Amino acid sequence: AQRVTQPEKLLSVFKGAPVELKCNYSYSGSPELFWYVQYSRQRLQLLLRHISRESIKGFTADLNKGETSFHLKKPFAQEEDSAMYYCALFPATGANNLFFGTGTRLTVIP
């Protein structure tokens, strides 16, 4: 069965400091991995997906199949990065839905 684990419920960093939000997954095949973000009073929106290999708002995430991880990183945190971040998995076969982690609330301290 597929599972997404985000070990940190809360994460606080100072502005300008590097930030890493951890995501580990369990799945026997080759899933598609996503990071979704929810800013205050806004809807859940896609931040990035591993297949696009893009850097969005300075964030990057590398899929490590050996460690089954998809950690989200940014070298210099900004105050506007404060939000709720969800890691999600889309199975390669079978279910046509996203499996979400429990989320990490990131607070960037000025």
Next chain:
Amino acid sequence: DAGVTQSPTHLIKTRGQQVTLRCSPISGHKSVSWYQQVLGQGPQFIFQYYEKEERGRGNFPDRFSARQFPNYSSELNVNALLLGDSALYLCASTKWENTEAFFGQGTRLTVV
């Protein structure tokens, strides 16, 4: 360009009642999925509809049902409401079955 729209935004119901939540997908999107998000948890999949057919169902009791209309809008129905059904219900639409999901603002359901 309107995104995914959900109605109502907030709802208070009594235990045992029934509720209907509505979702309009982005124009051109034929797939709609429903998720339940309990406080402190990530969204959990309930249903997916594609071209008006149910394509997936999560681990929810039969009290939960849904349908998709010819215009691709969708309704989620929950019967015999329990206190534990209190949650944010999210609707997501995709253009095809396996691509980026766009979420609505959600309907906050409170069961008292």
